[in-house]
Amino acid sequence: MQPFELITPASVPDAVKAQAAASTAQQGAPVRFIAGGTNLVDYMKLNVETPRQLVEINGLPLDKIEATADGGLKLGALTRNTFVANHADVVQRYPVLSQAILSGASTQLRNMATTAGNLLQKTRCVYYRDTAYACNKRQPGSGCSAIGGHNRMMAILGTSDKCIASNPSDQNVALMALDATVHISGTKGERTVPITSFYTLPGNTPDRETVLEPGDLITHVSIPALPAGAKSLYLKLRDRASYEFALASAAVVLKTSNGHIDFVRVALGGVGAVPWRSREAEHALHGKAATAANFRHAAEIALHGARPQSQNGFKVELAKRCLTHALTQAIA
Structure with missing residues (x-):
């Protein structure tokens, strides 16, 4: 694991500014937000992720589950997976989400993992995880070792000749079926992105996985109400x-x-x-x-x-x- 500096902002605007400023100052060197760390720290240990700075956001007020004015539900970015999966409103109104979260990881990981962290979960492709192998997602232009290699767990939909890695999340499959919306705070203000438009297909740029820009911080996810009887x-x-x-x-x-x-x-x-x-x-x-x-x-x-x-x-x-x-x- 490479040495890094830890930044602890006091507010959402401070977090956005810190991450955006650090990214600019380091001229593209990775600067990451960190909350539960169940995915990021794993890859830092493998030297797949080598951030020079981490913006630690656990102190921000983004850990609530609240009803929305239109009858839906708002999941704070820092709500832990265990809390979401066992929340009465989720269990009763959106059982698909509860079941998806509980089917993933372990109890210990779910106790730490967050809603936003899960949205950004990295692939578990064995070649992405091993820096000894070529991987266009990790190092653009190096090639895709999974094509023609060990690819039993790889994707069969939405792939390209540059990358066939599969997305590992359970939570996000449920959020897709629930028509969730991702709410983002960034250097240009607030914006919302339907989860169906949040992810980008690998195409020729498998290293770009979402529409997030430097400084963008996910603040919460909203789920619309379902029809009665659904x-x-x-x-x-x-x-x-x-x-x-x-x-x-x-x-x-x-x-x-x-x-x-x-x-x-x-x-x-x-x-x-x-x-x-x-x-x-x-x-x-x-x-x-x-x-x-x-x-x-x-x-x-x-x-x-x-x-x-x-x-x-x-x-x-x-x-x-x-x-x-x-x-x-x-x-x-």
Whole structure:
């Protein structure tokens, strides 16, 4: 781990200024916000992340869960995963989010990890984590060792010839299905970004993962109210029962009337370069009968265009079955 300086701002504006100023002063050298540190410190130990300065934000008032005026819910950036997963409003109104968080990591990690930190969680690609190997995400232009290498856990949707790393988060798959909005404070003021627009596909710049700019600080995430009677569910398929990343997962939200689907949201995890929202599957399901055949048809559409590698072709069928089963369980 490289030496670093720790900065402790007293307010959100101070934090924004500190991170932006430090980034400018160090001419692109990494300066990071740190809260729980469950992901960042891990990569600092591996010398994958080498920030010269850390802006420590745990003292900021961003750790509340509050109702919003439109009937939704506001999750502070510093709310710990355990607190969110067990909060009564989340459990009762957004069970898909509670289930997703509880399916990830361990109790100890969830006690420290934050909502915003989870939004920015880095890939667990073995080549990204090992500085001895070429990785375009870690060092642009060096190549992608996963293509043609060990790629069983890699993405099959949204990849490019520069990067096939998968996004590891469970929380963010649920937030995709819930149409969450990310609220950001930056050097140019406040702005909001729908989570569906927050992540960037690897394309030719896999090192850029989100729309955040230097100085941008996530302050909270808002989730809109769901239609009355809507049901939601998160299903995660993995190699072992706990403390394991998804091979494929599905977050679904749907409401039926007279046996037909009149509201539906679908997102997939473990298979995308980003948490993967499938509007095509949603369109295929809307207005249709809630039957196993229609669920399977939607799953086929969701995985259309998948680009499996040498070792992860099984994910195509696995993800289809995962989504089909998640939809079946949700209506039950």
